[in-house]
Amino acid sequence: MKLVSKFEAATLGTAELFGLRKEAFIAFAAAPRGSQEQRNALASMHAIENELAKRKPTL
Numbered sequence: 445m446k447l448v449s450k451f452e453a454a455t456l457g458t459a460e461l462f463g464l465r466k467e468a469f470i471a472f473a474a475a476p477r478g479s480q481e482q483r484n485a486l487a488s489m490h491a492i493e494n495e496l497a498k499r500k501p502t503l
Contacts, residue, residue: 445471445481448488453495458502465492 448464456464468488475482 445485445488447484448491450491450494453491456495458496458499461492461496465489465496468492 445468448468453461453464468485472482472485472489475485
């Protein structure tokens with residue numbers, strides 16, 4: 445999975461962020477422990493979670 449920056453996360457819609465968060469979680473779980481791929485997935489999850497936390501909840 446490619447790294448999702450906080451700037452890229454800010455440009456995406458909420459539904460897209462939830463989809464990317466799922467992909468990042470799967471990539472993190474599938475990557476070898478301690479690998480660069482796992483670190484990228486974790487960093488992506490942080491950026492996505494931070495962006496989702498900034499947004500107002502919608503129904």
